[in-house]
Amino acid sequence: MNRKVNKKIIKAAKDTVFYLFLTTLIAGMLLPVYFIVSLSFLSTREAYRYPLPLVPALKTDFELTYGENGYILSVWDRTDKEYQTVLDTNEVEKMEVYIKARLGTKITQEEIRAEIARLENSGQESIFFTKPRSLLYNYDTFFKVTRDAVPALIRSIEIAALTILISLSIGGLAGYAFARYIFKGKDALRFSVLFVRMFPGVAIALPMVFILAKANLYDEPLGLSLIYSVGAIGLTIWITASIFMGIPKSLEEAAQVFGGSKLQAFMRVTLPLALPGLAASAMYTFLGAWNETVAAIILTQFKPTFSVVVYQTLLGAQGNVNLAAAGGIAMALPALIFTFFLRRYINQMWGGVTV
Amino acid sequence: MVATRSKSLRKMWGQATPYLLILPVVIYYAIFWVRPVIAVIIGSFTDASGVFTLQNFVMVFSDENFWPALNNTAIIVLFSVTIEFIGALFLALLINRKFFGSGIFLFLTLIPMALPAVATGAMWITGLTAHGWINSLLYYLGVLAEGEKIYWLGGIEPNPTKLLALVIIIDAWQVIPSMMIILLAGLQNLPKAAKEAGYVFGGNFMTVLRKITMPMLRPTIQTAVILRLISAIQIWLIIVLLLGFGRIPVLVERIVYYHEEVPGLNISYQMAAGYTIVVSTIVSLTALVYLRVSGAFKKEETA
């Protein structure tokens, strides 16, 4: 009895240490990501304060007093722990715009007028009030400025899917050949398909765009998938080849012994085992196609990709780093969702497969 | 007669199968990739008026930035590939233990890989500047006193070693997940029995890793390392995002420099073409050496 309890305690202790270790590890890895996410929720004013607030505020505290040009509006500064002046004006509209755009806070002109009236009726030097933040303000602005974001998003998914389809089918076949057959010139060929990745892509991006534009694939999503597949195929060949090599040939032969054709053996036995490798290549391919802008900007006009419209919104985002953060996150989200679904194929919980 | 003919036909067919499987790739490359590459190769061996010359390579090798670029690239490749491989292998082995929650853990570790350049750029620029989030965090943790700052990207005195170290760390942060998924995919298919046998015969974790797991994982490791090696030599974007062109020159950054920063110079095209050929030669030689040393070619011949 005692021993059992002891064992349980030891196991619990081990588990605790293990998961503590995992948590620390992941916290360290994701710390920079936390800050970019937090930044995307901060108001423009707070995004430029130093030291930077660690968490986005949920409300903004104001102080209203009389000033030279009308009323002085001050806001509570979380960094310096004091009210700081931001405006000295008579114009209610200007206050509204400032509070919305710079402080990311919800307010209406009526509310401002009401506070001014309260100040004047109170007979005091200053009054204080609090308004809730609009946490998603940067995301709102981002999607307002980024025109055609939704069609571009769909198009980008389409392009990435096509790229995966092309590179997995063409590259997967070759990968299988390299893993399973012995033939003349194999090493040289295997090295050559990799050479595509060795040749700096930046040097031939524009000429490749020319070829596609001349082939009437200008402003066509298919054209971009064809370009993106060039790099993806070489990578897919190598990844799939190495995975196929790891699957014992005997498994396939065993299936054939039981009356299956070679194709059936491949479909039933090898392919499921190769799924992690295929998923890994698909992920590389997806991310490459998803994030590419250089060729996409030049080759598209009326049918831009999501990366292009994001680039167009953020090109001049100096002084608006919180908006850039929101745009970056908006762009990362679909990729993260894709990753989330694909991860189960990379790490198969049911472990090794047996026939 | 008929039987033997069909047999030899089938044999021929069997020999042709691998080539047929590879044929689509060859056709694909021939259409979309070969022509621009040949154009660049020709461009690297001709002057502005199209006459054959080796002058372009003389210009590249005598460029004041060439040797620093080569040197910086070598340092980055050496350290980043090593660090990334160790980190990726560690994570892959950890996740392959299939503990409760390993799926979510895998997803979380993949996040850095999924971020687009615009997010990573904003992240590191706002982090590494003097009034950035890294210094803010250190201040809140009490590491930095009030008014004290660390100039991560260098103060007035340029410090290339520090900058290179930063670039390597940032690159590793983003790249480890992508290397890890290849290794993890490879680990999936290793028969558990072999590993268990290793433990039964008294091996500890390290000996099982060294004697059983690693050798069986060899094709995957070769793939992961060769792919990483190739892209590590071609690193440039993160450096330009943080420091602009020319402060820490690296090889591919030089190509981009002549293509995009100063495209108008009389020698821009020649320099870019020359650098491109030099870079691809360096990459292929490195890759070849690695593949030979790691036994990627040898092993298959006997397989």
Add this chain to the structure above:
Amino acid sequence: MKKKFTVLFVVLVVASMLLAACQQEVVEEAPTTLVFSSRLFSPPAEQEFFINEIAKPFEVENNVVINFQIIDDQTLLDRADVQQNTDHVTTDIVVAHNSRMAEWIENGWIEDLTDIVAGWKDRTFSEAFVENTNKDGKQYFLPVGADVYLLLANNKALPYLPDGVDLDTITWEQYAAWAVAVAEGEGEGKVCITGIPAKSWVYMFGGTALSYGAGFPDANSAGALDAWRVWESIGKAEGFVPTVLNIDSCVDPMMREESWLTVFHNARAGQVYASNETQFTLAPAPTGPVGTGSIAGVSGYAIMKGSANYDLAVKFLEYLTRPDIQVKLAKGTGGFIPPVKEAMDFLGDEAIDEVINKAVLVLENGVVSGVPAGNYQDWGAVKACFDDVFADTILTGADITQARLDEAQACIDALLK
């Protein structure tokens, strides 16, 4: 598992293709689309303003859709290259920076607008930019959104302002003395310039040099030497922000209060100023013996050769260059200068008018130079000649020597066409 994966994948592909097909139909039924690709108005707030306040009235009136796209100058040229050489001209109007206009004109990618401009009697384009917008007596670009340099200071720097200095008439020596005083008082330099190569240091320095009677881009003339001495004194006192080599635009460092002093682009200065008017002070650029020097930048509208909507494009440009629209555009986008003489009549007395007014003062009364980029093989390379002097001599606190400057001038002259 494999099946699920395949099914999911096929569904994804089919669904996205269907969606794409649906969209195409919608696009085909839409009214004429005029494609407007611009390097100007890139800040998101400016994009929003252009689309909603400037383009929308025109769209409604003419039943067109303006496809407004922000693209940097180099990509714009690459795009034009592909469109012109593969017969897929889909862009109608481009907006380029004056340092790149020569490339557009020389490549023959844009239309000659001389006759059209001659027909417009109510507007006179500022003479300052003819050198860039015209070639051989023909006008290709219509100027828009001009800029000069203004002084922007964080109010925290004001206590260090030397006695008796008036910000509206501050000289470069006084500016340098002020910067040195701030650095000594704070124990850290606070002057911002763009230290990342090929950004705007050439214009920042060029303004100083013009104030001392130098030409642009001069590196080693007597006037230029005096200008280098101003910056040398700041460098020797470690007056630049320590992160200066990582700065590609002074907007962010000024907003983050890493830097407190800078002389830069009036629209960007206006942008920072508007972020907190009570925290910043705006003034004309400092003066020198021959006046207030400033480099003037400008962008220009042009029509792509082969545009399918030429007449509509002309109509839109006519609308955009009207004096009142130019003023509206300048005010709504941070404080550019409308480069149309008649536009000044439309300026009022709001805060943004003050930014524009200060800029106009510099443009009209100052010593102003355009950007003679067309004389050089590559303007970015010219910029680098100046950047190198900053990095190896000014920033390190070394002495400016005539030999170093002669070397820089040789670097510049070697780039002449």
